[in-house]
Amino acid sequence: METSLWRALLYLVGIMAFAGVNAAWLGWCERKGAARIQRRIGPCEAGFAGLLQPLADGLKLLSKQLLVPQGVDGIIFRVAPVLAMIPAITSMAVIPFSENIGARAMELSVLLLFALASIGMIAILLGGWASGNKYAIISAARAVSQNLAYEIPMLITVITVVMISGSMNLRDIALDQQGGFWHWNIFRLENGHFLTMWISFIIFFICSVAETNRAPFDMAEAESELVAGFMTEYGSMGFGLFMMGEYLNIVVGACLTATLFLGGWDCPFGLTPGVWWFLLKIYILIFTFIWIRWTYPRTQIYRLLNLSWKILIPFSLANLLVTAALIKVF
Amino acid sequence: MTVPVHLRHDETFVLNLGPQHPATHGVLRVKLTMDGEYVVKAEPVLGYIHRMHEKLAEGGTFAQFMPNTARMDYLHALAFNHGWALVVEKAAGIEVPERAEYIRVITVELNRIASHLLWWAAFLLDLGGFTPLLYAFDDREKIIDLLERITGSRLTYCYMRFSGVYNDIDDEFVAGTRDFIKRLRGRMPRLYHDLVTHNIILIKRIKDIGFVSAEQCRRYGATGPVARGSGIDYDIRKNEPYSVYPEFDFDIPVFPEGDSMARYMVRMHEMEQSMRIIEQALDKLPGGPVMGKAPKVLKPEAGYYYSAVETARGSLGHRLVCNGDKNPYKLKLRSPTFSNLSLFGEVAEGMLLADALAFMGSLDLVIPEIDR
Amino acid sequence: MGEENVPASIVQFAQLDKLLNLGRANSLWPMTFGLACCAIEMMCTGGSRYDISRFGAEVFRPSPRQSDVMIVAGTINKKLELAVKTLYDQMPEPKWVIAMGNCAISGGPFKVKGNYNVVEGADKLFPVDVYIPGCPPRPEALLEGIMTLEEKITGKRRWPRVHPG
């Protein structure tokens, strides 16, 4: 993969465009999806069927007064939203969109992804801490304990996938699953992996919902308890960046789930694989994120942590052992 | 069972669940002394929407106070109208025709269902679920349409007069009510119970949270669904029958557990009982006038009068003192939520912030009724 | 409804200003600030039947930092006056106020000789952009209020104005 300057520039613009469009229009999808679930019409006045609504929100947020309240740690207050956006966009560089569309196919791309995910967590902590608002501090403390608790089972399930496909490179993992859905990791039939793969898929999906702080695990930005969580003091584009960061995290979570378990850019019926299959899988997963958010109430913080420490981690560890045993036996 | 916690009390901080907070549904401020996320001491601060209703009562005549009653508890405004009409009719000795009594019961029970629907929506909004609000409002709009046809307003009704009701109900209203009851009965098991009540997250969220004992209810004077959720069988429509309630047979849902889940189930069953009352009232609706004879300017005898009415939140009492001239000498409104909230301080100690808010939601507060 | 243009900044970019105003008008995020009976009608407007989300305004932000329009729905009394003033000051700059209901316009049913506790009108505290009469005003009136505010921001009316009678 010779690294010519043109290719790097092309991918830079491509990923920024993909991230920007996704961050904005996911907001539109969420509001339309929520409206559909709640039997009402979503935004339909701005442009055709409300398609210009994210544009209107973006313009409004850009042109609002940037307000840094008193008694606030100035530098961290400004850095936190940016820090929430950086990991989400950089982790898109490693995601293999298709056979030959993929910015960088690094050897340890899975490791890079999870390193960046923890930066997102730190951003929430900094945002909550810097804004000096009691609600924000409670929400930051909750966010850290939640993300920490849900990163461990996520990592363990990824290890099971890496063990099966034998490489940490996302592109190899996806290549390994080509040729029809029976080759995908979920339905991998040879040497009995399909059972353990299902369990790790479920655990992985629960963790990705919890990782992006979305209901029923939205402890950090608990709308009705902590006013607006760690975003309470953030006004215009600070709040905008946090929201875009959250939506991009959903996109990255969906891409990861698709690549690891649903066979990346592979076509389910063995026809010609391509990037549109990949995008289709992502948007189906994103719709389930939205669907879950608008149907379930919020759990309590101690049940959320119990779920992870007492149920998800033991299960994923057992899953890891079983997979290792199966590989050893067959 | 709140989480056992050893409250160290050494680094507590004061958190203001301020007048503007999404979970207080109005302008109630609770001064929370917190230790981490556990509530050490909770002290509600009232008065942010005190609107001088009692001073206005002393200023105007008896009839001029009727619109004010609806502005106190706008979710169950008709019960407040009914309470005020009852106490003045008792004081001045005015007869109410049979049909008017039936119409009063039908409209009050419809309004009670609307109030419980809005409580259910707001309670789930507190717990983080947004969608139930839209489904409950869908049903509530149907009731508001029915009541708007005969009373003329959507929320703050001024429908009752001192010798009956202002407007007669027609067949379209009767047919509309029957359709509404059939529709809500169809939706209740599938939408309200399967989708929400049996949802494991909701059950974990409100089961064994905010335990209120029967003795606490008696000492703090909590009535209505809060008392019935703690095993006290007290409903004014049964214990101190007024109007034509004795002629209907309905039962009072009482749950002994005393936690938020019990209060939740009491209100859900009460909706069912209200529908039963409405159906029986519609079947036995007599003919005749809806307005009896009442003197233009009421001058009730001097004396002390008290009437209690069962609203969606508890027993609403009117302590009326008259000294013989045309406006009330003194009116004290015993608001149910005022007493229901007074036990919040004692029960919310040691709970998590999220559980304390779930408990406050299960108390079904309407702040202008507390502050009057 | 004057044609008075909201001056966005010292340097006037005519076209950019129009575009920004159009963006602002289409995404007015109200602050959840329900005080009394009008708050219930505001919730009904957010419901499925009247659906304020068609105008991109269904995102009810709890914190004043992220909201553009403060819908004063209810009575402001002397104990709450300071809190309301602080909330208004905490909102970032292009902000508007809708006084919903008679209590927010002029104290409504509580503007009497013996009034010792109610602030008679929100405009005693801060400039109000749109007044919506009614006690409580119907959800359609609130939607009309939001459209009037949008007309005030952009100068163009979204739907033809229906003249009564």
Next chain:
Amino acid sequence: MGLLERTQAALAELFPEAASAPGAAGEGGAEAPPREIGILVTDPGKHGSHLDVLCHPAQVVAVAQILDREGYFLEAISGVDWLDKQQFEVVYDYNRLGGEHCRVMVRTALDRTHPVVPTISGVFPAADWHERETFDFYGIHFQDHPNLIRILLPEDADFHPLRKDYMP
């Protein structure tokens, strides 16, 4: 009714000297018989309460303890300002929570210049807020109340609105 007689008997010990006016049926209302203290059985249909007890301010706590023993709960405390008689009056309403219905109204008259009455929030915690509200509106001072501050009006208000001679 068993409950009414039992309550009446229990209360009677408090007022040994004044024979309780037997069944005056309350048609004259509270003013007609100028009685100092005592128990009056009134018709609930008209007045809403079964018993009308008039007692000294000092006996208020005793009455509360008797009714607490009988299983009553405190429904409301209201103040009345009799400007012409230069008197404040505090009206306590007790009621039964469940079981038989019997409402008891207890009234005490206080001097208007410095109205003081002992608090019953020790017996009924519900009285805590009701008494703060009565203090807020009338300025009636409740002795050794845990924190007798204003509840509905702003803390720095210096007037008592519901007094008859108050006009802003």
